Amino acid sequence: MLRMRFSKEGNAVWISHLDLMRLLMRAFRRAGIALKHSQGFTPHPELSLAMPLSVGISSACEIADFSLAEGETVPPEQIPDRLNAVLPEGVRVSDCYDDGQKLKYLAWLEAELTLIWDGGVPENAETAIADLLASERLLVEKHSKNGPVETDIRPMYRDVSLTRTAGTELCLRVTCAAQNPTLNPMLIDAAIRRHLPALAPDFTRCRRLRLLNAGNEPFR
Amino acid sequence: MNEAIDRRLERILPGVQKPARYVGGEYNQTVKDLAEVDTRIAFCFPDTYEIGMxxxxxxxxxxxxxxxxxxxxxxxxxxxxxxxxAMRQHGLPLYALESHDPVRDFDLIPFSVGYEMSYTNILTMLDLAGVPLHASERKGLHNIVFAGGACTYNPEPLADFFDFFSLGEGEESTVEIVDCYRAAKKNGLSKEAFLLEVSKIPGVYVPSFYEHRYLPDGRLESIVPLHGAPEKVTKRIVQDLDAAVFPTKPIVASTEIVHDRVNLEVMRGCIRGCRFCQAGYTYRPVRPRSPQTLMRQAREALESSGDQEITLSSLSTSDYRYLASLTDELTDWCVARKIGLSVPSLRADNFSRDLMLKLSAVRKSGLTFAPEAGTQRLRDAINKNVTEEDILKTCEVAFSGGWNSVKLYFMLGLPTETDEDVLGIAELVFKILQTWKAFASNKKRGVRIHVATAFFVPKPFTGFQWEPQITPEEYMRRVHLLKNNLFSKSIEYDYHDSRLSEMEAVLARGDRRLAPVIEAAWRRGAKLDGWLEYFDYDKWIAALDECGVERSFYTTRGFGTDEVLPWDTIDPGVRKDFLLRERERAFRSEITPDCRHGCAGCGANGLLTEGRVCDA
Structure with a gap:
């Protein structure tokens, strides 16, 4: 089993999870790197993405696990260059290795929300948001099979920091639970919109920055 | 990238379905340095990304x-x-995928129009771009809007909207048109002077150079060429397909499209001469690509795209002379790389049965037939030369080889069709079911027989171009007659929407009086008419009423064989007297053998330059 890390940004953020799978499989074929195929009626390449990324969110830390076909001898360290030569803009592989940590050790995701107010950041926004996120409970509505459910997301994030990056932008960094259960960082944006409706930003951009294991070390 | 547009796009895209189709950036797209570009072209396809790509x-x-x-x-x-x-709400103009620059900033705006029910999409696109809808409102050389594609064999319903049409195959004429435009721009020509210049390019039809006069009863009286325009404009063809451009570095869509595979065109033209089929007549003469060229193109396109499937396309791929050697070589190459090879439009003959088994090496493709009619008499009348025996034999081979589903396509409302012909469809389906019972290698899995009927739409430049279309009510009566005679649970039956096909018939044989109707329907909100989610018959009926146009004039009336036809200015190579002869033979249920059994004399070989022959 090999693991590669890649980024997804620019126009590529609009590519859905399933389409990204197809895109990567095609890129492997273009690069002339043979993937191991599953057995069965319609054989398909064995390739999996660790954490499905919602459409519209950019990421500097995506992970794909895959196995090479029998007889495929490409050295892992050559895979990034070979793939990058045939990937569309916005998808870039940074490294590839065979000693990746087990996925069950993936614990945290560091994310960045850029909150944008077209008319400028409201005066009390920084403190109000900081206070909200520091409160004991933070209820949001999550959509489940049985309709909306109230969920307290407070135990699922930590290390919030807020920085004003432009007259119209606040940068919110937060470390979210990556597994059991996962917290989509956009739910923090949803919480702000729900509990501070007067401060609802005009637009929120989201980006995945880094994956961490339970020991707070980079997950790789 | 256009930053002003991108900032607005970022806000819009999270709220729309399948946003990847609106941003471009796919592998193999062409991006050029604007400093080295003097002519910008916004190539428009009036349907969704998935269809157009x-x-x-x-x-x-x-x-x-x-x-x-x-x-x-x-x-x-x-x-x-x-x-x-969302675009209208945010004031976002229509933009091109590669640069995200607004379409209104482009020099040339060509459209590829292949389907009548996409006409309102043309208006949506021009309007979203902020480009005036009518050719007469667009002054000067900026935003020259023209069109090509199958629908331009009768361009008259679109005549008000386009500056000119490019008829037939565009590989060479498009280059000439673009060069003519560049010269006009360089020399500061007026639009009128440019149109006069561009009309000198063979295959270019400028509708404003023709006056259509009508008789009091509404029929066309005459078509009068103005400004010395030629009486007939002949479509263009490529003489040598081996030398013609073929995209071997195809753009790879980043989201799923309808034909998500390499599409290798093995030949152009068709030897069969089905009397309802516009493509069968208008793509003549028959010209093959050599197997050597095709093998090279297949390898290059598959290696460049990473696609996992390739299809050998043409109007009738079984008739490609070198199919056996090509598929032998290609199958070996594909199997080694786990690439699926599919050959659509196979005929139900011996050779195809062998091929079918061979092609299932990587994965089984579906089994599809288009007998089009239920009885041999009607199949003879439409010149669809497939026999029941062939179909049943092929089903036998397929069912014993493990296939357990089959798709069958028919048309209802064909000229001379009777209830006996409709019931003949049910009988054929029943016999296929019996064949499965007799020969299936694995009966436990059951069988699916999918039957679909289309509502016959008479098209220009076919043997049936003069025929009336039956009413939607009569079509539905025949649909129910068939439905009530399909008994098994294994049979699924789908039929085309009667009203959609009626409007398609109006537009297919429409004249210039249809342009205001298209516009009125669009102003009432008609859009994406080819999609049942959107098609709204009432809007079209209201538009016809508003413009005082009677739809029966174009559908149930039929056209007289001595009548001036709106598309008489266009010459697709196939002669009118040949089409008339085909019509007469149809009414005698007399077949015309395929072109390889002797040239039927359609006239299309006249398009070939000296020394070249039709490969029929």
């Missing part, structure tokens, strides 16, 4: 135009309704 013609011409130094051709598709609404 599956269109081989568009892919070819994208390559043709981008092969020209100094010319940058970009793609534009029709946004789905949610995206159109």
């Amino acid at each position: 599956s269109n081989v013609g568009m892919r070819i011409l994208y390559e043709v135009m981008n092969n020209m130094p100094g010319v940058w051709c970009e793609r534009v598709f029709t946004p789905w309704g949610d995206m159109e609404d």
Whole structure:
């Protein structure tokens, strides 16, 4: 089993999870790197993405696990260059290795929300948001099979920091639970919109920055 | 990238379905340095990204135009309704996918029009772009709007909207048109002077150079050429397909499209002569690509795209002379790489049965037949030369080889059709079911027989171009007659929407009086009419009423064989007297053997230059 890390940004953020799978499989074929195929009626390449990324969110830390076909001898360290030569803009592989940590050790995701107010950041926004996120409970509505459910997301994030990056932008960094259960960082944006409706930003951009294991070390 | 547009796009895209189709950036798209570009082309396809990106013609011409130094051709598709609404709400103009620059900033705005029910999408796109809808409102050389594609064999319903039409195959004429435009721009020509120049290019039809006069009863009286325009404009063809441009570095869509595979065109033209089929007549003469060229193109396109499937396309791929040697070589190459090879439009003959088994090496493709009619008499009348025996024999081979589903396509409302012919469909389906019972290798899995009927739409330049269409009510009566005679649970029956096909018939044989109807329907909100989610018959009926146009004039009336036809200015190579002869033979249920059994004398070989012959 090999693991590669890649980024997804620019126009590529609009590519859905399933389409990204197809895109990567095609890129492997273009690069002339043979993937191991599953057995069965319609054989398909064995390739999996660790954490499905919602459409519209950019990421500097995506992970794909895959196995090479029998007889495929490409050295892992050559895979990034070979793939990058045939990937569309916005998808870039940074490294590839065979000693990746087990996925069950993936614990945290560091994310960045850029909150944008077209008319400028409201005066009390920084403190109000900081206070909200520091409160004991933070209820949001999550959509489940049985309709909306109230969920307290407070135990699922930590290390919030807020920085004003432009007259119209606040940068919110937060470390979210990556597994059991996962917290989509956009739910923090949803919480702000729900509990501070007067401060609802005009637009929120989201980006995945880094994956961490339970020991707070980079997950790789 | 256009930052002003991108900032607005970022806000819109999270709220629309399948946003990847609105941003471009796919592998193998063409991006040029604007400093080296003097002519910008926004190549429009009046349907969704998924449909347009599956269109081989568009892919070819994208390559043709981008092969020209100094010319940058970009793609534009029709946004789905949610995206159109969002664009209007946010004041976002229609933009091209590669640069995200607004379409209104482009020099040339060509459209590829292949389907009548996409006409309102043309208006949606021009309107979203902020480009005036009517040719007469667009002054000067900026935003020259023209069209090509199958629908331009009768361009009259679109005559008000386009500056000119490019008829037939565009590989060569498009280059000439773009060069003519560049020269006009350089020399500061007026639009009128440019149109006069561009009309000198063979295959270019400028509708404003023709006056259509009508009789008091509404029929056409005459078509009068003005400004010394030729009486007939002959479509263009490529003489040598081996030398023609073919995109071997195809754009790889980053989201799923309709034909998500390499589409290799093995030949153009068709030897069969089905009397209802416009493509069968208008793509003549028959010209093959050599197997050597095709093998090279297949390898290059598959290696460049990473696609896992390739299809050998043409109107009748079984008739490609070198199919056996090509598929032998290609199958070996594909099997080694786990690439699926599919050959659509196979005929139900011995050779095809062998091929079918061979092709299932990687994965089984579906089994599909288009007998079009239920009885041999009617199949003879429409010249669809497939026999029941062939179909049943092929089903036998397939069912014993493990296939357990079959698709069958028919038409209802064909000229001379009776209830006996309709019931003949049910009988044929029943016999296929019996064949499965007798020969299936694995009966436990059951069988699916999918039957679909289309509502016959008479098209220009076919043996049936003069025939009336039956009413939607009569079509539905025949649909129910068939439905009530399909008994098994294994049979699934789908039929085309009667009203959609009626409107398609109006537009297919429409004249210039239809342009205001299209516009009125569009102003009432008609859009994406080819999609049942959107098609709204009432809007079209209201538009026809508003414009005082009677739809029966174009459908149930039929056209007299001595009548001046709106498309008489266009010459597709096949002669009118040949079509008339085909019509007469149809009424005698007399077949015309395929062109390889002797040239039927359609006239299309006249399009070939000296020394070249039709490969029928």
